Amino acid sequence: MPDDNVPGRARVVDTPELAAYYGALAQHEAGALWTVANDIEPWEPKPHAIPMLWRYEVLRPLVLQSLELVRPEDAGRRVVMLLNPRRRNVSAAVGWLYSGLQVMKPGEAASAHRHMASALRFIIEGSGAYTIVDGERLTLGANDFVITPNGTWHEHGNDGGTSPCIWQDGLDIPLINALEANFYEVHPDLHQRVGRPINASHLSYGNVALKPLEPDWRKPYSPLLKFGWDNTYDALRRHAAATTGSPFDGVAMEYVNPLTGGPVMPTLGAQMQLLRAGEHTCAHRHTGNVLYHVAKGAGHSVIGGQRFDWKEHDIFCVPSWTWHEHANALSSDDACLFSFNDFPVMRSLALYREEAYMPNDGHQIS
């Protein structure tokens, strides 16, 4: 809707007197609200980020090239970031979410650090990858999902593998920086002492619908740090046998804190969704930003009216309040989309809103 001539919206016409007045205010670090009111109060969210698709077949060779160019000891982390044209200044892939592809050679290990940003990783390829989070060593395979909540010591390595391992990192670092709340520390010994059994959180908390009677947990994030692909895919297929799923998301499940049923971390949520053979969802939009990773299969999504064709390990984003729908191209197999989002922030600030696309039977393009 145009801003001009709408009662209740700013529509002050410039005059020489007003120009002089604005100049006088500016001299005292003050300004007239009505000159910016319509920009800072848009009718609805106007995301800076644009819908994007990052193709794995294009990025993979570039990620591998970095193995010969920098060492983790020098670079800290050997990562190729995903950038969005109008979010480059804050290193965000979409909204206030950062993402990148990290690579490690067999035998490499990066030192431990901690920060106030929360992080997650989705493993793409390679065997022998591990991450140590607060003294717990987690072994990682393809399509496993692991969290590094804010404030936890963490370090990664690749041992036993014969090929480089590559994973996608996701962090809320642009948000934490925008809130001016970030702290960063290098571990005093450079590496942690592993003080719990390997995969301990998975052993105690990774059991479907069974939780310890006396949980030893009082932290604001999930005690379960790793969510394996086998369990996840199995859960989706079982759920698919019991439901038609959501018209917008197919058969979708959220990775949760098993003690609360809430999101895995205070600022970041994550999901895996299954699109049945040939399924094409209806479009909707919601506040909150999402980065998708194609865990399995091939298809396309229509995001803000634009079609993006994807296949395994491609990554794409849906900016806040942007119409989106997904289609599985395969007529004989399901497709799975991993995604992470800032919904926990939207929900805890009471900002979450959702709307269905009504025209054209719910599809943006025919």
Ligand code: 1HN
């Ligand atoms: C970080 O801690 C990691 O631990 C990866 O692997 C990427 C990007 C920004 C800030 C911290 C890691 C990161 C990061």
